[in-house]
Amino acid sequence: MLLKNYKATFLQELSSSYDEHEMDSFFYIILEKLHGLKRIDLALNPETVMDGTHLKQWKSILSDLKIQKPIQYILGETQFYGLRFEVNENTLIPRPETEELVEWIIKEEGTCLPAGMEGKREEGKVIILDIGTGSGCIAVSLAKNLPNAEVFAIDVSEKALATAKKNADINNVKVNFINVDILKTNDLEKLPTSNFQLPTSFDIIVSNPPYVRNLEKAEIKPNVLEYEPHLALFVEDTDALLFYRKIAELAKKNLNPNGKLYFEINQYLGKETVELVESFGFKNVKLIKDIYQNNRIVFAVKQ
Numbered sequence: 001m002l003l004k005n006y007k008a009t010f011l012q013e014l015s016s017s018y019d020e021h022e023m024d025s026f027f028y029i030i031l032e033k034l035h036g037l038k039r040i041d042l043a044l045n046p047e048t049v050m051d052g053t054h055l056k057q058w059k060s061i062l063s064d065l066k067i068q069k070p071i072q073y074i075l076g077e078t079q080f081y082g083l084r085f086e087v088n089e090n091t092l093i094p095r096p097e098t099e100e101l102v103e104w105i106i107k108e109e110g111t112c113l114p115a116g117m118e119g120k121r122e123e124g125k126v127i128i129l130d131i132g133t134g135s136g137c138i139a140v141s142l143a144k145n146l147p148n149a150e151v152f153a154i155d156v157s158e159k160a161l162a163t164a165k166k167n168a169d170i171n172n173v174k175v176n177f178i179n180v181d182i183l184k185t186n187d188l189e190k191l192p193t194s195n196f197q198l199p200t201s202f203d204i205i206v207s208n209p210p211y212v213r214n215l216e217k218a219e220i221k222p223n224v225l226e227y228e229p230h231l232a233l234f235v236e237d238t239d240a241l242l243f244y245r246k247i248a249e250l251a252k253k254n255l256n257p258n259g260k261l262y263f264e265i266n267q268y269l270g271k272e273t274v275e276l277v278e279s280f281g282f283k284n285v286k287l288i289k290d291i292y293q294n295n296r297i298v299f300a301v302k303q
Helices: 002-012 020-035 038-043 052-066 071-075 098-111 137-145 159-169 214-219 242-254 267-279
Strands: 075-078 083-086 126-132 149-153 175-179 202-207 257-262 281-289 295-302
Touching: 002 020, 002 052, 020 038, 020 052, 020 071, 052 071, 071 075, 083 137, 083 159, 098 137, 098 202, 098 257, 098 295, 126 137, 137 149, 137 159, 137 175, 149 159, 159 175, 202 242, 242 257, 242 267, 257 267, 267 281, 267 295
Parallel strands: 126 149, 126 202, 149 175, 202 257
Antiparallel strands: 075 083, 257 295, 281 295
């Protein structure tokens, strides 16, 4: 069967569940994964034939898409900040909004350097801690793009950390991973480590913790609600800022003077998150909107 002909079948089969843009995107993501071909390649070679093995693979993927399993979980990987990451049911699928958080940190670090020295930082390292690392997308991306950074990453899930370690290897960076429940941690200096020395303080602490309230579940698409790990998504309605409070408390103790705190936040709780961070005595607190004009990042500096 010609690939160009199968496309019509593929789109028709999914038309009741997805819009045209999503279906088109799926088709070309799968095309590249299974055949190593991009959109332009198919356009230039319209007579490209699909063999029986590939047809079975397409049909299997199509079946998973029909039950709204995320394409990233079906293929076992996704792209984030120009890098490849493995993902599975133990990790959230990285979002574009989180790419904005990474971009903000990288730009901030660049502006702290003398002209012409961006990305080099020859005088000492910047020590970064990512809390709730999941797939490792934040930690790995920062380690890849800030050569002078020494990056540490925490998660409560051993299975998520196993995936994050793979992603560090895939992208050829060093990240020091720690399995610990941050809510049960009273001092970041005393985290359990075995094969590396933990710093006594950090220059940057960043976190994209669970922040979706149960009352917001109605807004969540089925492909997220049914497949992505609830441990990494949801918090109780009665204490939605639980993780932010704990991390701000630890950051107050374990950030260096003028150290920076970055949060990805619940868009509906921007004002409340800013007030919480300010209550711990942080200065220069900023509430930053994402590309969709939703409140998404809180930035602060330790006094």
